Amino acid sequence: MAKINLKNLEKSYGKTKVLHDLSFDINEGELIVIVGPSGCGKSTLLRMVAGLEEVNAGSIFIDDKKVNDLEPMERNIAMVFQNYALYPHMTVFQNMSYALKILKIPKDEIYSRVQKAAEILELGELLERQPSQLSGGQRQRVAMGRAIVRNPAAFLFDEPLSNLDAKLRVQMRLEIKKLQTQLKTTSLYVTHDQVEAMTLADRMVVMNEGKVEHIGTPLEVYTKPKTLFTAQFIGSPAMNILECECKNGEIILSNGSTLKINTKHQGRANLGLRPEDFSIDENGPIKLKIELMELIGANTLFHCRLEKNNEPVVVSIPGVLENKYIGKSVGFSYDNSKIHLFAINSNQRIS
Amino acid sequence: MKNNVIFKGWWLPLLLVAPQLIISAIFFFYPSGQAIWNSLFLPDPFGLKTEYVGLDNFTFLLSDSYYRASFLTTAIFSISVSVFSMGLGLYLAVLADRLIKGAGVYQTLLIWPYAVAPAIAGILWMFMFNGRIGLISWYLGLLGYDWNHALNSGEAMSLVVVASTWGRVSYNFLFFLAGLQAIPKSIIEAAAIDGANFWKRFRSIIFPLLSPISFFLLVVNIVYSFFETFGVIDIITAGGPEQSTTTLVYKIYADGFIGQDLGSSAAQSVILLVLVGLLTVFQFKYIERKVHY
Numbered sequence: 001m002a003k004i005n006l007k008n009l010e011k012s013y014g015k016t017k018v019l020h021d022l023s024f025d026i027n028e029g030e031l032i033v034i035v036g037p038s039g040c041g042k043s044t045l046l047r048m049v050a051g052l053e054e055v056n057a058g059s060i061f062i063d064d065k066k067v068n069d070l071e072p073m074e075r076n077i078a079m080v081f082q083n084y085a086l087y088p089h090m091t092v093f094q095n096m097s098y099a100l101k102i103l104k105i106p107k108d109e110i111y112s113r114v115q116k117a118a119e120i121l122e123l124g125e126l127l128e129r130q131p132s133q134l135s136g137g138q139r140q141r142v143a144m145g146r147a148i149v150r151n152p153a154a155f156l157f158d159e160p161l162s163n164l165d166a167k168l169r170v171q172m173r174l175e176i177k178k179l180q181t182q183l184k185t186t187s188l189y190v191t192h193d194q195v196e197a198m199t200l201a202d203r204m205v206v207m208n209e210g211k212v213e214h215i216g217t218p219l220e221v222y223t224k225p226k227t228l229f230t231a232q233f234i235g236s237p238a239m240n241i242l243e244c245e246c247k248n249g250e251i252i253l254s255n256g257s258t259l260k261i262n263t264k265h266q267g268r269a270n271l272g273l274r275p276e277d278f279s280i281d282e283n284g285p286i287k288l289k290i291e292l293m294e295l296i297g298a299n300t301l302f303h304c305r306l307e308k309n310n311e312p313v314v315v316s317i318p319g320v321l322e323n324k325y326i327g328k329s330v331g332f333s334y335d336n337s338k339i340h341l342f343a344i345n346s347n348q349r350i351s
Numbered sequence: 352m353k354n355n356v357i358f359k360g361w362w363l364p365l366l367l368v369a370p371q372l373i374i375s376a377i378f379f380f381y382p383s384g385q386a387i388w389n390s391l392f393l394p395d396p397f398g399l400k401t402e403y404v405g406l407d408n409f410t411f412l413l414s415d416s417y418y419r420a421s422f423l424t425t426a427i428f429s430i431s432v433s434v435f436s437m438g439l440g441l442y443l444a445v446l447a448d449r450l451i452k453g454a455g456v457y458q459t460l461l462i463w464p465y466a467v468a469p470a471i472a473g474i475l476w477m478f479m480f481n482g483r484i485g486l487i488s489w490y491l492g493l494l495g496y497d498w499n500h501a502l503n504s505g506e507a508m509s510l511v512v513v514a515s516t517w518g519r520v521s522y523n524f525l526f527f528l529a530g531l532q533a534i535p536k537s538i539i540e541a542a543a544i545d546g547a548n549f550w551k552r553f554r555s556i557i558f559p560l561l562s563p564i565s566f567f568l569l570v571v572n573i574v575y576s577f578f579e580t581f582g583v584i585d586i587i588t589a590g591g592p593e594q595s596t597t598t599l600v601y602k603i604y605a606d607g608f609i610g611q612d613l614g615s616s617a618a619q620s621v622i623l624l625v626l627v628g629l630l631t632v633f634q635f636k637y638i639e640r641k642v643h644y
Contacts, residue, residue: 050540050544051543051544052540052543052544071543072540072543072544073543073544073545073546073547073548077544078544079540079541079544081537081540081541082537083535083537085535085537085538085540085541086538086541087538087541087542087556088538088560089559089560098542098545098547098555099545099546102545102546102547102551103546146541146545150545
């Protein structure tokens with residue numbers, strides 16, 4: 001167990017800056033998930049912590065020790081790669097014991113440590129197999145096993161589940177969570193999948209274009225997104241963003257509809273409305289024209305347009321609803337405690 | 352999974368393999384048959400008539416100390432050429448693989464020697480080491496070393512080995528580089544995180560993963576050094592001095608076309624054919640086991 005501190009990290013490839021002045025701390029035993037769209041610099045950040053990429057400016061501390069110039073092997077970290085990166089010519093046992101062998105640990109201790117890890121991961125019967133004889137989920141487990149036998153200061157996960165099929169991904173996600181709570185090893189986990197991020201993270205870091213948008217628990221990030229980007233990135237279907245005008249505790253939409261809210265903000269703003277916080281209400285303040293309905297089982301998605309000015313809005317209502325709404329104009333009300341407002345220029349949250 | 356296609360008649364499959372069969376028949380089976388047939392005869396010095404001698408050509412060869420010596424020469428020559436050209440090719444490929452800038456130029460330059468025909472490569476090296484006008488032999492002379500591969504058999508052997516190796520390094524380099532680049536980068540990174548330094552990674556990860564390519568190159572290089580180095584040897588040393596660079600294939604040429612002993616030459620061809628065949632079978636049977644695909 002260790003804590004990791006990142007201070008003012010910067011990274012550029014030639015003239016392209018991929019990380020801008022990035023700082024945050026990872027507490028002992030914490031699982032931090034870095035989430036963001038592809039190209040936001042999240043994998044680069046992870047690789048910098050691992051020692052696979054050079055740090056251009058700033059510093060990385062593992063347990064208060066500056067590791068900027070240390071080789072990957074000197075940082076005492078373990079990494080799980082997206083493509084697992086198992087050694088194809090070695091058996092599962094050899095894969096898991098490779099690092100221990102290099103550390104010149106006595107044979108019987110290697111044996112017992114691999115056995116123990118194999119037991120935790122239910123790999124006991126596969127130890128003599130070659131990676132090519134394993135399924136995707138089993139390979140994933142071996143990659144995890146290779147990480148845990150070493151008892152590293154921290155685990156780094158680089159999109160470890162994205163090569164698995166949907167069902168296996170859910171299962172492995174749970175296993176990773178279980179394993180991490182059991183071992184309490186500090187972990188840094190990179191993914192582009194917001195569901196993975198929400199379910200796994202103790203705290204999550206939302207990144208965009210090399211900058212941190214929001215750091216917080218999944219609940220905080222979801223209920224009180226700090227920036228417009230976070231608001232739109234986290235949550236599926238994505239949050240609706242509409243332009244509005246705030247005036248004396250009232251929000252006036254561009255088509256004239258009004259919502260009541262307790263805010264001191266005056267003037268123009270971006271209004272964020274989560275699709276699931278709408279409800280059908282004949283007398284509701286928001287009138288929407290329904291264009292399309294999607295039945296996805298647990299809820300029904302309405303793809304609508306704001307009446308009068310045609311801005312698109314998505315609404316999610318629990319349960320399966322009939323198709324009778326298509327083409328009609330329907331009134332909706334919105335849970336006023338769940339209104340999000342963002343400043344027009346800075347895109348920061350207005351409380 | 353069953354991939355076999357079942358044909359109804361036999362003429363269509365025969366037609367489909369016919370081109371390959373015809374080429375093999377004309378360029379391999381017919382000449383081989385001729386060689387075997389000729390090896391049983393002894394032509395007279397003017398090539399006007401031949402006399403059937405049975406296996407006499409073979410028994411004579413096996414009792415000929417020069418012929419037996421050329422086996423050893425061939426072994427030394429082939430092993431040296433294969434080891435040096437593969438070792439150097441691998442070394443250069445590892446360097447090129449680590450290169451980020453200018454990799455294209457470096458690779459292109461390294462491939463050039465492969466485009467030079469063996470005979471021309473031979474002339475190139477012969478001139479550089481020529482006892483009277485050679486640049487390198489002149490420098491060696493300045494250093495106090497008297498180079499003369501026309502007299503010194505060790506020097507002659509080293510020179511043909513160097514010249515043959517030089518032409519071969521490019522080929523091996525290309526294959527090794529392709530092999531190195533096919534190894535997923537994350538595997539190397541995983542090994543680095545696991546604590547392996549470069550040398551350890553090379554020995555326990557990279558080299559085993561290159562083994563299919565190394566094996567292929569071994570077979571190809573041995574066959575190359577058995578046959579295709581004829582030009583280099585002919586130009587630089589013509590098998591001398593004292594037959595010290597006469598490999599099996601060069602002796603076939605020398606005995607058959609210079610010595611006009613076609614019967615013996617044919618018998619040597621047959622022996623060489625069998626030898627290379629056995630060697631290849633041996634490689635596939637014993638060395639391939641150590642290959643991880």
